[in-house]
Amino acid sequence: MKIIIINGSPRKKWNTAQMCRSAQKGCEDAGAEVSYYDLTDLNFKACQSCFACKRLGGKSYGRCGWQDDLTPVLNGILEADGLILGSPVYFGNVTADVCALCERLWFAGLAYSSGKKEIYERRIPVKLIFTMNCPEYNFHKYLNEHMLRSMERFIGPAELLESVGTMQFDDYSKYETSMFDVAERLKRHEEVFPQDLQKAYDLGKRLVEEAAAK
Numbered sequence: 001m002k003i004i005i006i007n008g009s010p011r012k013k014w015n016t017a018q019m020c021r022s023a024q025k026g027c028e029d030a031g032a033e034v035s036y037y038d039l040t041d042l043n044f045k046a047c048q049s050c051f052a053c054k055r056l057g058g059k060s061y062g063r064c065g066w067q068d069d070l071t072p073v074l075n076g077i078l079e080a081d082g083l084i085l086g087s088p089v090y091f092g093n094v095t096a097d098v099c100a101l102c103e104r105l106w107f108a109g110l111a112y113s114s115g116k117k118e119i120y121e122r123r124i125p126v127k128l129i130f131t132m133n134c135p136e137y138n139f140h141k142y143l144n145e146h147m148l149r150s151m152e153r154f155i156g157p158a159e160l161l162e163s164v165g166t167m168q169f170d171d172y173s174k175y176e177t178s179m180f181d182v183a184e185r186l187k188r189h190e191e192v193f194p195q196d197l198q199k200a201y202d203l204g205k206r207l208v209e210e211a212a213a214k
């Protein structure tokens, strides 16, 4: 059982990464083998509109033909039994790195045909983990719907876990934070974030169970 986990935050030890690592533990405790990637370590581009994935008879038809550090990650997703993708919310969207990954993953799986529009045959369960400053669940509902719908269309049944009201700095006194109730934010980090990490762990376990049931 192979699970691929991708942290789309540029910070490799902060909220999104901790959620992804907790999910990794859940996956491993359930018996899965995990490949973990920090996207920020990889040198890659967004979709270059080369259309190698659409070229009839081409060796990359139905696969992203652009070769860079993202290539093994994209191939890994298509060969895995389950996917966990984490991203902080940036201006109501996933990060630019995660956007670039999704462009290349989804576009290669989209057929420009008059019949069936999806090329990938396999379906694997997908878990999305979004972390954000805003303290309200489903505040970014259009993003959530778009990501869930697109993942379901191209990759497989998708579920989203949100961690909201995250701690953004290690020392709030060093930054302009007058818009925040800092005491409340730190309290939330101590009391609610550990619960979110537990939910991420459970999510990882559930992913493996769902993948095994397929």
Ligand SMILES: Cc1cc2nc3c(=O)[nH]c(=O)nc-3n(C[C@H](O)[C@H](O)[C@H](O)COP(=O)(O)O)c2cc1C
Residues within 6 Å of the ligand: 009, 010, 011, 014, 015, 016, 017, 087, 088, 089, 090, 091, 092, 093, 131, 132, 133, 134, 135, 166, 167, 168
């Ligand atoms: C460039 C940028 C844009 C952001 N935009 C949003 C936003 O639109 N909504 C939100 O709730 N939080 C926003 N945030 C806050 C982050 O989503 C939040 O702090 C997140 O948990 C950071 O994840 P990390 O700790 O894994 O890096 C933004 C942060 C940055 C740096």
